[in-house]
Amino acid sequence: MARPKTGKCAPKPGSAAPGPDGTGLADTLARMSTAARAERAPTRLPARTVARYATGSLGTGGFATLPGLVLAYFLTDNLGVAAILAGTIVTLAKVWDVVIDPVIGAWSDRSLIRTGSRKRFMLIGAFTLPVFFALTFAVPPAFGPVAGVICVLLAFLATATSFSLFQVPYIALPAELTSSYDERTRLLSWRVIALTVTILLFGGGGPELRRITGDPVIGYLVMGVVAGIVIGVGMLIAARTADDAVAAPATVEHVGIRAQYAAGFAAVRRSQPFRALLGTYLLQALATGTMLAGAQYVATWVMRSESAVTLLFIALVAPAVIATPGWERLSRRIGKERAFRIASTIFLVASASIVLALWMPGSWIYASVAAAGVAYAGMQALPMAMLPDVISHDERDSGPGNAGTFTGMWTASETVGFALGTTIVAVVLAVTGYISRTAGAASAVVQPGSAVTGIVLIFSVVPAVLMLLSLATLARYRLRRSDIDGADR
Numbered sequence: 001m002a003r004p005k006t007g008k009c010a011p012k013p014g015s016a017a018p019g020p021d022g023t024g025l026a027d028t029l030a031r032m033s034t035a036a037r038a039e040r041a042p043t044r045l046p047a048r049t050v051a052r053y054a055t056g057s058l059g060t061g062g063f064a065t066l067p068g069l070v071l072a073y074f075l076t077d078n079l080g081v082a083a084i085l086a087g088t089i090v091t092l093a094k095v096w097d098v099v100i101d102p103v104i105g106a107w108s109d110r111s112l113i114r115t116g117s118r119k120r121f122m123l124i125g126a127f128t129l130p131v132f133f134a135l136t137f138a139v140p141p142a143f144g145p146v147a148g149v150i151c152v153l154l155a156f157l158a159t160a161t162s163f164s165l166f167q168v169p170y171i172a173l174p175a176e177l178t179s180s181y182d183e184r185t186r187l188l189s190w191r192v193i194a195l196t197v198t199i200l201l202f203g204g205g206g207p208e209l210r211r212i213t214g215d216p217v218i219g220y221l222v223m224g225v226v227a228g229i230v231i232g233v234g235m236l237i238a239a240r241t242a243d244d245a246v247a248a249p250a251t252v253e254h255v256g257i258r259a260q261y262a263a264g265f266a267a268v269r270r271s272q273p274f275r276a277l278l279g280t281y282l283l284q285a286l287a288t289g290t291m292l293a294g295a296q297y298v299a300t301w302v303m304r305s306e307s308a309v310t311l312l313f314i315a316l317v318a319p320a321v322i323a324t325p326g327w328e329r330l331s332r333r334i335g336k337e338r339a340f341r342i343a344s345t346i347f348l349v350a351s352a353s354i355v356l357a358l359w360m361p362g363s364w365i366y367a368s369v370a371a372a373g374v375a376y377a378g379m380q381a382l383p384m385a386m387l388p389d390v391i392s393h394d395e396r397d398s399g400p401g402n403a404g405t406f407t408g409m410w411t412a413s414e415t416v417g418f419a420l421g422t423t424i425v426a427v428v429l430a431v432t433g434y435i436s437r438t439a440g441a442a443s444a445v446v447q448p449g450s451a452v453t454g455i456v457l458i459f460s461v462v463p464a465v466l467m468l469l470s471l472a473t474l475a476r477y478r479l480r481r482s483d484i485d486g487a488d489r
Contacts, residue, residue, distance in 0.1 A: 045183055052241045053177075053187060054194040056170050058234020059126070061198030063133075063163045064418065066206045066227055067156070068292040069309070071136070072422055076429075077300075078216055079141055079148040080438035087426020089149055093156040094419025098412045101164050105408020108169040118169035119242035125166030126235030130228035132159040137224030140217050141438045164411065166235050171407040173241055175388035182332060185385040189328040192381035196320035196373075198234075202227060203313035207296075211307070274390045274406065276477040281383050282413040283470035284344065287463035288376070289421020291351065294458040297429070301447050301455055302361050315366040320377035327378040336382050336389075337477050343378025344474065346371060348467035354460035358453060389479055424462060428454040 067090075075086035104121065112118050135155040139148045174184050209226055210219040269275075299308035331339040350371035357365055391406050432454030437445045 043178075043180075043183075045178055045187060049177065049241060050187055050190050052237055053173065054190045055234050056166075056238025056241070057191055057194035057198045058201075059129075059163075059231045059238065060167060060170065061195040062202045062227060062231040062234065063129070063159075063167075065199050065202040065292070066223075067136070067159075068289060068418055068422065069203055069296055070206060070210070070223075071152075071156070072293055072426060073296040074137065074220060075149070075152065076434070076436045078220065078438065079139065079143075079145055079152075080436055081145045081149055082436055083426050083429035083434045085145075085149060086436075087423045087430075089153050089156070090422040090426075091419045092153065093160050094415050094422075096157055097160045097164055097415040097419075100161060101168055101412035101415065102405070102408040104164050104168045105172070105405050105411075108172060108408075109405060112169075117242045118172060119239050121165045121169050122235065122239035122242060125162045125164070126232050126239060129159060129162035129166070129235065130225075130232040132156075132162055133228035133231065134221070134224040135159075137220040160415075166239075167411050168408050169242070170238060171384075171387070171410060174384075175391040175406075177241070179392060184388045185328055185331055185336065185381070188385040189324055189381045191384070192377055193321060193324045195380055196317050196324065196377060199320075200313055200317035201230075203295075203317070204310040207307070207309050271390060271394050273393060273477055273479045274409075276473055277383060277386055277390055278410065278413050279473035280340075280344075280470045280477070281410070282417050283466050283473065284379055284383075285414045285417025286421050286424075287347075287351070287417075287466035287470070288379075289418035290424050290458055290466070291372075291421075291463050292418070293422040293425040294455060297425070297455045298357075298365075298459050301452050302357055302459075303363075303365065311366060312369055315369040316373040316376065319370045319373040323374040323377040324381055327381055330378075331382060331385070335480060336386050337474070337479070339378060340382040340386070341471065341474055343375045343382065344467055344471055345375075347375035347379060348464050348471070350375060351460055351467065352464035355456065357456050357460070361456075386477070386479070393479055425458050428458050428462075 071090055072083075072086045075081040075089065076083050081089075108118050108121055111120055132155055136152055136159055139151045139155075141148070143151065174187055177187065178184060206223050206227055209223040210216065213219045213222060295312055296306075296309050299312060300306045327339055327343065330342070350368050353368045353371075354365055387406070387410060394406070429451065432450040433448045434451040434454070435445050435447060
């Protein structure tokens with residue numbers, strides 16, 4: 001698809017400056033928006049585009065899964081860092097993401113306008129992340145807890161920055177690839193299928209790589225190098241999807257960082273559907289982030305097998321792979337928002353049932369995790385398919401070219417959720433008396449009963465309560481199929 005040439009910096013939208021044909025700029029932008037919607041006619045996306053976009057889940061799923069699963073455990077049970085300090089380190093890195101995501105979103109929008117593509121930022125992230133990811137897990141216990149914490153923090157901050165450079169424009173692409181309500185669901189459903197396989201690959205394979213050498217220090221390094229390379233390759237392939245997106249109007253507005261943050265919060269204020277969906281997604285990211293950060297502790301101290309974390313991920317992911325097409329079909333029949341509500345309810349019940357492990361821990365936990373896996377597939381595919389609908393709905397009133405602003409806020413909320421999930425785990429472990437250890441000292445540590453109780457609660461009751469709150473915010477989401485497809489006719 002040919003891309004328009006970029007123009008010089010134009011006056012701020014809404015000003016009285018004339019367009020190239022003598023008309024007002026607002027009229028010019030309105031015609032461009034109409035033309036862009038025509039280019040994004042609801043035709044079927046090429047399989048090539050869908051496959052490339054789905055491959056990006058190797059990057060997004062890998063980064064979301066492996067650090068969330070093992071980083072806190074790496075700090076507490078390999079470097080001997082206190083639980084509360086380990087949680088603080090992970091949280092600080094994620095807070096940094098929250099700070100930079102809206103800025104990257106605005107930069108991505110401006111890059112799209114200037115060059116006709118969001119690809120540049122995606123490539124920078126893809127090439128730099130593998131290096132920083134490997135360095136995060138290269139810190140040996142010999143450094144000591146203080147130096148180890150500093151090194152991990154700096155490396156993970158750099159990793160998080162690289163990830164944001166890719167993730168923010170990546171999430172903006174569906175709104176620019178198609179305007180079809182159902183095609184967006186199809187695109188995101190295939191992405192979630194790839195995402196669930198990625199969760200298994202990293203959630204199960206990562207810990208196995210860690211154990212392959214028999215030396216946890218070398219094992220973590222091998223895991224970081226291999227995982228970083230796989231994440232980077234997935235990002236590089238997905239970056240090519242940006243070539244298929246429709247270019248934005250050739251209008252550039254120079255704004256500062258403060259204005260970029262203001263644009264993000266303005267998007268939240270003016271779009272009621274976005275507020276409802278964002279709040280729901282934030283709470284659910286917090287719920288799943290809490291379970292993810294607690295999974296390795298559940299495997300080690302509740303199921304009494306460090307390797308059980310691999311089986312937990314198989315129990316989660318195998319049903320999710322099978323269930324994803326079913327959620328797509330259900331959303332076509334009853335609507336995305338209703339299907340999303342059903343998925344959230346199933347996850348709530350499944351997670352709440354795990355509290356029984358306080359009295360009778362055992363392999364039955366895998367069944368509850370499998371039920372949560374069925375729901376998790378819908379919880380990933382459906383809100384991601386609803387976000388482009390929200391962006392299109394906002395375009396009709398505010399004009400095109402703001403997708404990066406929306407996705408910057410979206411990824412920031414996801415980051416907050418996963419960061420605070422790790423924080424919750426760290427706080428509960430600290431309050432309940434969890435005992436940290438260094439690599440090779442497993443036989444010398446026995447956790448108190450209070451710590452084991454806390455581990456069960458962060459894997460069951462806490463996420464269940466958060467899911468209940470998310471259902472309340474989801475009830476406020478009111479966009480329907482007719483609001484999206486009807487506007488393009």
